[in-house]
Amino acid sequence: MISTRIRNRRKRHPRRGVVAVEFAFAATVLFLVIAISIEFSRMNMLRHSVDNAAYEAARAGIILRANVDDVKQTANEIMNSVRARGTVVEVTPDTIQDDTPEIVVTVSVPADQNGFVTPRFFAGRSFVGQCRLTRDDI
Known part of the structure; x- marks a missing residue:
């Protein structure tokens, strides 16, 4: 009976801290991927917002009695x-x-x-949106 107890015991290995080291490597990569995803999502949102602002501002400019300040204000609000x-x-x-x-x-x-x-991924770049609308009431 004594021999079965000894055989069933687990042998302890001196592997203390291995999980912490593995987590440190994995967490670093995970946080880097999350940070890059946030950055690219922000730039994608800006890219589409620039196009939308140009379109909405041009729409504000084609109505009668519109002026340049109204157009710029519309784009800046967006x-x-x-x-x-x-x-x-x-x-x-x-x-x-x-x-x-x-x-x-x-x-x-x-x-x-x-x-x-x-700003490392998009250094020196800018997003440009342009819209050309004609007025049909002329």
């Missing part, structure tokens, strides 16, 4: 809703009159100033 920094809005023509045939709105945002985690 870009502020996603907390974009460094937004530049350009409107062509410089003055909108009731007989202006078309409006061109260009919205650009630098990626360097808008990263959540690190």
Whole structure:
């Protein structure tokens, strides 16, 4: 009976801390993947927001008695809703009159100033959205 007890006991190996070391390696990779995913999601959101802001601003510019300030305000409101920094809005023509045939709105945002985690992946790049709408009431 004594011999069966000894045989059933587990042999202890000096492997203390192995799980902690494995977790440290795995957690580092996991957190890096999560950070990169957040960064790419933010840039994707900015890319689509720039296009949407240009379109909505151009729509605001094709109505009667619209002016350039209304167009820029519309684009900036949309870009502020996603907390974009460094937004530049350009409107062509410089003055909108009731007989202006078309409006061109260009919205650009630098990626360097808008990263959540690190701007390394998109350094030196910017997102540009442009929309050209014609007025059919002329």
